[in-house]
Amino acid sequence: MAKRYELTDEQYEQIKDLLPGKVGDPGRTAEDNHRFINGVMWVLRSSAFWRDMPERYGNYETTYKRFSRWAKKGIWEQVFKRLLKDPKNAYVMIDSTLVKAHQNATTGKKGAMCQALGRSRGGLTTKLHMLCDALGRPLKMHLTGGHCNDCTQAETLLEGQRAQAVIADKGYDSNAIRAFIAKAKMKAVIPSRCHRKQQIPHDKKLYKQRNRIERLFGTLKQNRRIATRFDRNDSHYMAFVFLACALIWLTS
Missing domain, CATH: 3.30.420 (Nucleotidyltransferase; domain 5)
Known part of the structure; x- marks a missing residue:
């Protein structure tokens, strides 16, 4: 069962194919994407220092570096945009x-x-x-x-x-x-x-x-x-915004 502010298994199923690290993608297969995103969500909600992230989400330095890498590559924005389905544009x-x-x-x-x-x-x-x-x-x-x-x-x-x-x-x-x-x-x-x-x-x-x-x-x-x-970095702040906006679409 997902803890508070974590993605449920059903929500993760909706986005897992939008994330890097799938089988067949260049580089190493990321089997822990669900845990990684839950760790980022914990920082998003609490605004605590990365070093204070609970150990259940993995190493905080590794999590931060991956979060930063995804922000620079525009991955958080891509996930958000691909969730935009059937907007009500009256x-x-x-x-x-x-x-x-x-x-x-x-x-x-x-x-x-x-x-x-x-x-x-x-x-x-x-x-x-x-x-x-x-x-x-x-x-x-x-x-x-x-x-x-x-x-x-x-x-x-x-x-x-x-x-x-x-x-x-x-x-x-x-x-x-x-x-x-x-x-x-x-x-x-x-x-x-x-x-x-x-x-x-x-x-x-x-x-x-x-x-x-x-x-x-x-x-x-x-x-x-x-x-x-x-x-400090505007791309990091916007990455959190894109994640929060993606969550709104996942729950709408």
Whole structure:
């Protein structure tokens, strides 16, 4: 029986063929992928130091090195993307959330800007930008520094989407974003900023669904490794985000 915050055998069966180390793959066959992912999930939920990982998950140094290697190769992202099946795209939602950076995240070899860290009113932060479907399930995400304006990231999130409407808060109210949405033949459900001379009406009933992306951020931040950024390397932080998002799809 799986312990709390571990993959069940049924959940692991759904992803085992998406992971490296299968018979026939280059390199050594990884027979312990299930145990390895459970170890990473323990760090994701607890945000403890890798060296504090329980021995039942294996050697912490080996686990960390494999986690880092998979992050650099984009394997966590690949697993997440291959779990995206039958998204409910009657409408999509975009938003962002600020994540405070722990002092451990500020001592990387590269500069803070290179690792998606920036100064905002909350101090040194990173910003997680997200696109989700009508059921509040994650579809696309990326990181910027905390000082980055939401408007600048909207087109990247919406690129290639085929939905009937886009729901976003007034932080995304710009003529450029509205034009981009209209060009993609989608309806913008975005309240006007108070300083806009001519207020643009929006579907208030549909706008109420925006709480789903807020709840999505709440679910993700139940993982302490996401609620606070401890990782110096942005690819490591995003690896945890991709894993947490994959788990949402596994349980949806």
